[in-house]
Amino acid sequence: MTMKPWVWAWTAAALAFAxxxxxxxxxxxGELAYAALSFGAFAAIxxxxxxxxxxxxxxxxxLSIPACMTLAGTLALKAMGTTDGTAFLGLAVALATGLAMGCANFVLIWLLRLPPIIATLAASLIYQSLAIWSNRGLRIKPPEGLADFSTGxxxxxxxxxxxxxxxxILVWLLLERTIWGRWLLASGQNARAARLAGIPVQAVxxxxxxxxxxxxxxxxxxLASFSGGAALNMGAEYLLMSIAVVVIGGSSIAGGNSNVPGVIGAALFMFLVVSMLNSYGAGAGIKSVLTGTIIIAIVIAASTRRSRQ
Amino acid sequence: MLARYRILLPVISLAVLLCLTFWMQPRAMSYFGLNLLFNLAVPIALATIAQMIIIMVNDIDLSLGAFVSLVACVTATWLNDAPLIGVLVLMALILTYAAMGAVIHMLELPAIVVTLGMSFVWGGLALFLLPTPGGASPAWIRTLMTIKPPFIPMAVLAAIIIAALTHLLVIRSKLGTVLRGLGGNTRSIARAGWNVTALKATAYGLSGLFGVLAGMALVGLTTSADANIALRYTLLSIAGVILGGGEFTGGKVSPTGAVIGALTLTLAASFLSFLRLSPDWQIGAQGAILILVLTARLLFSRKGAAT
Structure with missing residues (x-):
C-alpha cells in the first residue's frame, strides 16, 4: 500500500484549516484549532x-446514536441535579443507560432478527420518547465542576x-492488537467464513x-455538560455526521475494514469545513450544498484511488 | 407461494390497526373519517414507492426526505409563480436523480454515502429557495388533492391507484422485472446483455419521479412548504418498505405492500392520538408498533421456511 487511506481526511482537514x-x-x-478539537471530539467519539x-x-x-446521546445526557443530568461532586455518578448513569440501550438494540437484531437499520430506527423512537418523558422540557444545568472540566x-x-x-487509541489497540479486533474484521469480511472458522460471530x-x-x-x-444542559434535539446532527466521518475517514462502507486515524481526521474536517464556509460568509443554504458536494467529492476521490491500486 | 406470504402480513397488520381504530373511535368509520385518517398517507405512499425502487436495486436512499422537501419548496414557489420554469426545474431534478444512479454504478460508490452527501445538497437548495416557511400551492394540485369522489375518500382511492399502477410497473412490466433482476443478481443481468448503468439510471430516475410526485402531493395538502417539511420521510419510507414485506437485498419488494406499509404508518399515528396517549409517548409507541409488526414477520418467515 503506497498511501494510507486516512491521509485524505487529514489533508482535507489541513486544507480547510489553511x-x-x-x-x-x-x-x-489558535482559537479555530481549539474549537475544532472541542467540537471534533464529539463527532470522533x-x-x-x-x-x-x-x-x-x-x-x-x-441509527439510534442521536437518541442514545439525548437519553443518556438527559438521564445523567437529571441524576446529578446540579449538585457538585456528582460528576462520576452522572457518568455511571450515562454509561449504564448506554449499556442498556445497546442490549436492547442487539436483542431486537438477534432475537427478533430485524435488519439493524430498522431495529435501531424503531428503538431510537422509543429512546426519544423516554428522553421526552424524563426531561419534561426542563433544562437542568450540569454541576459546575463538570461544566468547567468539559470546557477546560x-x-x-x-x-x-x-x-x-x-x-x-483504545479502539485502535483493540482492533489491531487483540483477538477481538481480528474477530470483528473477519466477521465483517465474511460472516459465514468467520463462523465456520469458529469465531463467535454473534458475541462479536x-x-x-x-x-x-x-x-x-x-x-x-x-455534550450535555459542554453545552450547559441536555436538549431534546442535541443529537440530531450526529446521525449523518457519524456515518460521514466513517466514510470520509477511509473505512469501507461494505465492512471488514476500519480506519481509526481517518475517523479523527474526518471529524476535524467536518467541523473545519463548516467554519471555513462560515468565515467566508456563506449562507446556510450554500453552506449545506457545499458540504454535501465536498463529501461526495472526497468519496469519489477515495474510490478512484482505491480502484487504481 | 412466497409472494403471497409477503403481501399477507402488511394486509393483516393494516386490518388489525384499522379495526382497533374503529373500535376506539366508531365515528372514524365514515367517508369523512377515513379521509381524515389517511389524508397525509398519499405523499408518504409515493415517497415509500420512491424508496422501494432504490431498495429494489440493492441501494438505499438517505436523501429522500430532503429531496421531497426540496420538491415541495419548488412546487410552492416556482411551479406556482411560473409553471414553465417550475416544470423544467422538476424535470431537471429527476434527471439529476438518474445521473446520481449512473455515477453510483460507474464509479462503484456506496449509495448510502452518496445519498447522504446529496441530502445536504437538496437541503441546502431548499433552504436557499425558501429560507422561511411560505409559498403557496398551485390551485390545480390543491383541487386534485381535495377532490371528493363518490363513495371512496380521495386518500384511499389515490392509494389504490398508486398501488395498482406501481404493481403494473414493477411486477408486471418488462422493465420492472429486469430492474428486480438487477437487485437479485446484477452480474447475470449484465451477462444477459443489459446495460447496467442505464438500468441503474432508469431506476433512480423513476425513484426521482415518485419523489417529485410525493413533494407535489404534500404541498397540495399543506398549501405551503418549508425546507424541513419532509425530512422524516427518509426513515418513514424505509420503514414503510420493510413493513410492506420488502427486503433490503435481492430485489424482493412489493409495491402493494409498500403502499399498505405507508398507510399503516400513517394510521398508527392517528390511532395513537385516539388512544389519548400522553404526547410524550406518541413517538415511542410508533416505534413499538413498528417492532411488533416486524416481529410478526418473523413468525411468517419461520413458517415459510418450515413448509
Missing amino acids: ATVLLTSGRGA VGLGQMLVITLGPGNVD RFIGVPNLAWIALGLA RAATYLSVAVFAALAGYL
Missing part, C-alpha cells in the same frame, strides 16, 4: 462507535480532545452494538 486562517491572515488560528458497527459488514449501521483544557488541548484521543456483534451505544452515551453526557 483556507480559513488565510482569510483572517493568521489571526485566530460517535464516529468511532459507528465505525465499529459498519465494520461488521453490509447492512450494519446504528490540559496542556493547551481541550479535555474533550484528550478523551477522544484516549478512546481512539453483541459487543459491537454495546460499544456503539456506550460511545454514544458518553458523547451525549459530555
Whole structure:
C-alpha cells in the first residue's frame, strides 16, 4: 500500500484549516484549532462507535446514536441535579443507560432478527420518547465542576480532545492488537467464513452494538455538560455526521475494514469545513450544498484511488 | 407461494390497526373519517414507492426526505409563480436523480454515502429557495388533492391507484422485472446483455419521479412548504418498505405492500392520538408498533421456511 487511506481526511482537514486562517491572515488560528478539537471530539467519539458497527459488514449501521446521546445526557443530568461532586455518578448513569440501550438494540437484531437499520430506527423512537418523558422540557444545568472540566483544557488541548484521543487509541489497540479486533474484521469480511472458522460471530456483534451505544452515551453526557444542559434535539446532527466521518475517514462502507486515524481526521474536517464556509460568509443554504458536494467529492476521490491500486 | 406470504402480513397488520381504530373511535368509520385518517398517507405512499425502487436495486436512499422537501419548496414557489420554469426545474431534478444512479454504478460508490452527501445538497437548495416557511400551492394540485369522489375518500382511492399502477410497473412490466433482476443478481443481468448503468439510471430516475410526485402531493395538502417539511420521510419510507414485506437485498419488494406499509404508518399515528396517549409517548409507541409488526414477520418467515 503506497498511501494510507486516512491521509485524505487529514489533508482535507489541513486544507480547510489553511483556507480559513488565510482569510483572517493568521489571526485566530489558535482559537479555530481549539474549537475544532472541542467540537471534533464529539463527532470522533460517535464516529468511532459507528465505525465499529459498519465494520461488521453490509447492512450494519446504528441509527439510534442521536437518541442514545439525548437519553443518556438527559438521564445523567437529571441524576446529578446540579449538585457538585456528582460528576462520576452522572457518568455511571450515562454509561449504564448506554449499556442498556445497546442490549436492547442487539436483542431486537438477534432475537427478533430485524435488519439493524430498522431495529435501531424503531428503538431510537422509543429512546426519544423516554428522553421526552424524563426531561419534561426542563433544562437542568450540569454541576459546575463538570461544566468547567468539559470546557477546560490540559496542556493547551481541550479535555474533550484528550478523551477522544484516549478512546481512539483504545479502539485502535483493540482492533489491531487483540483477538477481538481480528474477530470483528473477519466477521465483517465474511460472516459465514468467520463462523465456520469458529469465531463467535454473534458475541462479536453483541459487543459491537454495546460499544456503539456506550460511545454514544458518553458523547451525549459530555455534550450535555459542554453545552450547559441536555436538549431534546442535541443529537440530531450526529446521525449523518457519524456515518460521514466513517466514510470520509477511509473505512469501507461494505465492512471488514476500519480506519481509526481517518475517523479523527474526518471529524476535524467536518467541523473545519463548516467554519471555513462560515468565515467566508456563506449562507446556510450554500453552506449545506457545499458540504454535501465536498463529501461526495472526497468519496469519489477515495474510490478512484482505491480502484487504481 | 412466497409472494403471497409477503403481501399477507402488511394486509393483516393494516386490518388489525384499522379495526382497533374503529373500535376506539366508531365515528372514524365514515367517508369523512377515513379521509381524515389517511389524508397525509398519499405523499408518504409515493415517497415509500420512491424508496422501494432504490431498495429494489440493492441501494438505499438517505436523501429522500430532503429531496421531497426540496420538491415541495419548488412546487410552492416556482411551479406556482411560473409553471414553465417550475416544470423544467422538476424535470431537471429527476434527471439529476438518474445521473446520481449512473455515477453510483460507474464509479462503484456506496449509495448510502452518496445519498447522504446529496441530502445536504437538496437541503441546502431548499433552504436557499425558501429560507422561511411560505409559498403557496398551485390551485390545480390543491383541487386534485381535495377532490371528493363518490363513495371512496380521495386518500384511499389515490392509494389504490398508486398501488395498482406501481404493481403494473414493477411486477408486471418488462422493465420492472429486469430492474428486480438487477437487485437479485446484477452480474447475470449484465451477462444477459443489459446495460447496467442505464438500468441503474432508469431506476433512480423513476425513484426521482415518485419523489417529485410525493413533494407535489404534500404541498397540495399543506398549501405551503418549508425546507424541513419532509425530512422524516427518509426513515418513514424505509420503514414503510420493510413493513410492506420488502427486503433490503435481492430485489424482493412489493409495491402493494409498500403502499399498505405507508398507510399503516400513517394510521398508527392517528390511532395513537385516539388512544389519548400522553404526547410524550406518541413517538415511542410508533416505534413499538413498528417492532411488533416486524416481529410478526418473523413468525411468517419461520413458517415459510418450515413448509
